[in-house]
Amino acid sequence: MKILIAEDNQVVREVLKQRLTQLGHDVVVTSNGLEAWQIYERETVPLIVCDWIMPELDGLELCRKMRSQPQAEYTYFIMLTVRSAIDDYHTAMAAGVDDFLTKNLDPEELLIRLRVAERILTFAKQVKHLQGLLPICSYCKRVRNDKDYWQQIENYIHEQTGTDFSHGICPECYQNKVEPELRELQRKTKETPGAE
Amino acid sequence: MDLPPQVNTEILRDLSSGDVEAMRNLIALYLRDTEQQLVKLQTAIQNNSVIEVMQLAHTCAGSSASCGVTALVPPLKQLEQLGRAGQLKDAPRLLMEAVTTFHRARVFLETLS
Numbered sequence: 233m234k235i236l237i238a239e240d241n242q243v244v245r246e247v248l249k250q251r252l253t254q255l256g257h258d259v260v261v262t263s264n265g266l267e268a269w270q271i272y273e274r275e276t277v278p279l280i281v282c283d284w285i286m287p288e289l290d291g292l293e294l295c296r297k298m299r300s301q302p303q304a305e306y307t308y309f310i311m312l313t314v315r316s317a318i319d320d321y322h323t324a325m326a327a328g329v330d331d332f333l334t335k336n337l338d339p340e341e342l343l344i345r346l347r348v349a350e351r352i353l354t355f356a357k358q359v360k361h362l363q364g365l366l367p368i369c370s371y372c373k374r375v376r377n378d379k380d381y382w383q384q385i386e387n388y389i390h391e392q393t394g395t396d397f398s399h400g401i402c403p404e405c406y407q408n409k410v411e412p413e414l415r416e417l418q419r420k421t422k423e424t425p426g427a428e
Numbered sequence: 429m430d431l432p433p434q435v436n437t438e439i440l441r442d443l444s445s446g447d448v449e450a451m452r453n454l455i456a457l458y459l460r461d462t463e464q465q466l467v468k469l470q471t472a473i474q475n476n477s478v479i480e481v482m483q484l485a486h487t488c489a490g491s492s493a494s495c496g497v498t499a500l501v502p503p504l505k506q507l508e509q510l511g512r513a514g515q516l517k518d519a520p521r522l523l524m525e526a527v528t529t530f531h532r533a534r535v536f537l538e539t540l541s
Contacts, residue, residue, distance in 0.1 A: 243491035244491045247443055247454075250444075284486075285482075285486055312490070
């Protein structure tokens with residue numbers, strides 16, 4: 233996965249780059265928020281690991297800017313910090329930060345956070361796909377999935393999201409379909425010899 | 429005799445993937461950078477620049493923690509908190525503690541590189 237680092241301290245930057253490269257990621261390094269913003273504007277960035285306090289543009293402002301101009305694909309934002317006050321976390325979450333990492337950069341913790349990020353990014357892609365235009369047959373109402381198979385819309389949604397359907401009847405269909413069928417059934421019952 | 433400072437050498441070895449030269453370079457980078465940060469921190473305290481104290485201590489604590497020099501983190505975190513609170517009364521004492529710890533860590537780290 234492509235990961236953008238925005239960190240002004242050379243040591244932390246180097247350590248983070250080393251850790252992420254060891255985990256097999258494609259790492260792009262910047263030393264301030266403005267450089268990171270310039271890269272974000274011209275490239276798809278699935279994940280950013282960013283320091284809070286930086287020259288030019290700090291992490292919080294960078295995140296606010298990114299959220300105000302979202303890319304086609306969602307960017308997962310991890311704030312790198314030694315802050316611990318709960319108000320700081322509230323402020324960062326309100327700005328659009330997804331997760332936090334302390335600067336001791338524990339490799340296990342880093343690995344776990346990246347797994348969560350990858351999972352969320354996969355969900356974000358699926359939701360975006362669902363929100364986009366779905367090819368649907370005008371007659372049978374089946375939809376074409378991403379493997380080019382036509383399937384019932386309820387099966388498609390179930391596979392994509394895990395949603396189950398209860399199969400009720402809406403008032404309009406009850407009036408237009410069910411009631412005439414019931415009337416027809418009653419009529420047939422009356423006409424049948426021996427029926428009550 | 430002083431006990432060796434609290435340094436997690438596993439972190440340094442792991443970061444360098446066992447490459448001795450890479451570890452040497454990282455230690456040199458850390459020592460150079462931290463020395464500069466501590467000098468800037470001293471100036472910021474003398475000038476009562478609370479925001480600068482907070483930012484410098486924050487950065488220095490982060491780089492120390494990520495290089496395994498954990499002994500340096502507590503005084504730097506306290507300095508960061510003092511900066512945030514805008515009250516630097518105890519800052520010179522904490523800086524002295526940080527500088528002393530750093531020099532002990534330097535001696536130890538230089539034996540590794």
